[in-house]
Amino acid sequence: MTVRTEGFAPGLDEAGFVVNLDRFSGPLDLLLHLIRREEIDIWDIPIARIADQFLAAIGALGLDEAAEYLEMAARLLRIKAQMLLPRRGDEEAWEDPRHELVRRLLEYQQIREVVDWMERAARRRSDRFARGYLPPAPQAPPPPLVFSLEELIAAVERVLAAIPDPVILRVAARPLDVEGATATVSRWLAERGSFSWREMLGERPTLVDVLSSLVALLELARRGTLTLTQPGAFSPVIISRGPAYEAA
Amino acid sequence: MDQRTRLLEAALFSSSRPLTLDELSILDSEADEADWRKAIEELRDHYETGGHGVELVEIANGWQILTRDIFAEAIDRAQFATRPQKLSGAALEVLAVIAYRQPVGRAEIEEIRGVNSGGVLRLLQERGLIEVVGRSEGLGRPLLYATTPQFLEHLGLADLSDLPRTEELTVALRPPAPPPVD
Numbered sequence: 001m002t003v004r005t006e007g008f009a010p011g012l013d014e015a016g017f018v019v020n021l022d023r024f025s026g027p028l029d030l031l032l033h034l035i036r037r038e039e040i041d042i043w044d045i046p047i048a049r050i051a052d053q054f055l056a057a058i059g060a061l062g063l064d065e066a067a068e069y070l071e072m073a074a075r076l077l078r079i080k081a082q083m084l085l086p087r088r089g090d091e092e093a094w095e096d097p098r099h100e101l102v103r104r105l106l107e108y109q110q111i112r113e114v115v116d117w118m119e120r121a122a123r124r125r126s127d128r129f130a131r132g133y134l135p136p137a138p139q140a141p142p143p144p145l146v147f148s149l150e151e152l153i154a155a156v157e158r159v160l161a162a163i164p165d166p167v168i169l170r171v172a173a174r175p176l177d178v179e180g181a182t183a184t185v186s187r188w189l190a191e192r193g194s195f196s197w198r199e200m201l202g203e204r205p206t207l208v209d210v211l212s213s214l215v216a217l218l219e220l221a222r223r224g225t226l227t228l229t230q231p232g233a234f235s236p237v238i239i240s241r242g243p244a245y246e247a248a
Numbered sequence: 249m250d251q252r253t254r255l256l257e258a259a260l261f262s263s264s265r266p267l268t269l270d271e272l273s274i275l276d277s278e279a280d281e282a283d284w285r286k287a288i289e290e291l292r293d294h295y296e297t298g299g300h301g302v303e304l305v306e307i308a309n310g311w312q313i314l315t316r317d318i319f320a321e322a323i324d325r326a327q328f329a330t331r332p333q334k335l336s337g338a339a340l341e342v343l344a345v346i347a348y349r350q351p352v353g354r355a356e357i358e359e360i361r362g363v364n365s366g367g368v369l370r371l372l373q374e375r376g377l378i379e380v381v382g383r384s385e386g387l388g389r390p391l392l393y394a395t396t397p398q399f400l401e402h403l404g405l406a407d408l409s410d411l412p413r414t415e416e417l418t419v420a421l422r423p424p425a426p427p428p429v430d
Contacts, residue, residue, distance in 0.1 A: 023335050027363070068364065072362065107360055108360060111345060114347075117412050118343065124404060125403055128314035130264060131261060131313060195327030
C-alpha cells in the first residue's frame with residue numbers, strides 16, 4: 001500500500017512522501033523509520049512534526065487494517081496535547097509525556113537489531129547443506145470434525161440411497177442386568193478382595209454379561225467402592241477394593 | 249582415525265539432523281562423554297586439515313556434518329538441495345522476543361511489537377520453531393511460548409547463549425552524552 005502526500009512538511013524530497021506500509025511490521029517500525037529518516041534525536045522527539053507525518057503516512061489506510069496504526073496515532077496526539085499544557089514552575093516534578101514512548105521505541109529497536117542478526121545467522125546456515133536435507137513438513141493437526149445432526153442424517157440418507165435394495169435391521173434393545181452384576185461384583189470383592197474382570201466373567205460370558213458388569217464396575221469405581229488397575233497395555237483389568245469400600 | 253571417530257562419522261553421515269551427546273551415547277555404551285568429545289575433536293580436525301568439502305558444526309546442542317558455504321551457490325544452482333524457506337520480518341520479530349524472554353505469553357510479545365501476533369505465533373508453531381511450554385499464573389492463565397531445537401537449527405546456533413547479549417547490541421538510538429556542566 002502506498003501513501004503519497006505532498007508538500008506538507010519541510011525537509012522532504014520534492015517527489016513527496018512515499019511510504020510503503022507493507023514494508024513495516026507495525027506502528028513502532030513506521031515511527032522508527034520516520035525518526036531515522038528525519039535524523040531526529042529520539043530523546044527529544046518533536047512530537048507535533050512526527051505526529052503529522054505519522055498521520056499522513058497512515059492517512060489512506062482503511063480503518064480495519066490500520067487499527068494498530070490508529071491507536072499509535074491517538075497516542076501521539078495525546079502526547080502532543082500534553083506537551084502543549086503549560087508547565088508549573090518547578091521543572092523537577094514535570095514528567096516528560098514522551099518518556100513511555102521512547103522506552104517502547106528503544107525496546108523495539110533492540111528487537112529489530114536482533115532480527116537483523118538472526119537474518120544473517122539464518123543466511124549463513126542456509127549456505128551450508130546437511131546430509132539429505134528435507135525441508136521440515138508443516139505438521140498441522142487435522143481440524144476436528146464438526147457436523148450437525150442434520151448433516152449426519154443427510155449423509156446416512158446419501159449412503160442408503162446408493163444401496164439398490166437396502167436391508168434395514170431393527171435393533172431390539174436388550175436390557176442390561178446392572179443390579180445383578182453389581183451384586184456379583186460386591187460378592188467377589190467381599191470374598192476375594194482382588195480379582196481380574198476375566199475371572200469374574202467366567203468361561204463364556206454373554207455380551208449382556210460383559211456390558212452389565214462393565215457398567216457396574218464403572219459405577220462402583222466412580223463411587224470409590226473399588227479400584228480398577230491395568231498393570232500394562234492390554235493386560236487384564238484388576239479389580240480391588242477401593243478407598244470407599246465398606247464391608248457389607 | 250580412531251575406530252570410534254569413524255563410528256561418529258558414520259552416525260552423523262546417516263542422520264539428517266544434529267546428534268547430541270546423549271544420542272551418541274546409544275551408539276557405544278563403553279564410551280563416555282569425554283571419549284565422544286575426543287572423537288568429535290578428531291573428526292573436526294580431520295575435516296579442517298584434510299581438505300574436505302564438508303565440515304563438522306556444533307548446532308542445537310549437537311553435531312552435524314554440513315557442506316562448506318563456498319559450494320552453496322553451485323549446489324543451489326544444480327538444485328541438488330533446497331534452502332529452507334526464509335522467515336518474514338514479523339516472524340523473526342516474534343522469534344526474537346520469545347528467544348530473549350522465554351517463557352513468554354502472547355500479551356507481552358504484542359506489547360513489545362505493538363501489533364497483533366496471533367497469526368505469526370500459529371505459523372511459528374506449525375513450523376516447529378516455537379512450542380507451548382506451560383501456562384502463566386496470571387489472569388486468564390495465558391499460554392507461554394519457548395523456542396525449540398529447530399529454532400537453533402534454523403539459525404545454525406549451538407545453543408541460546410550464541411544469541412547476541414543484550415548489552416552487546418549497539419542500540420543505534422542511544423541517549424545523548426550529558427551536557428557539560430559548567
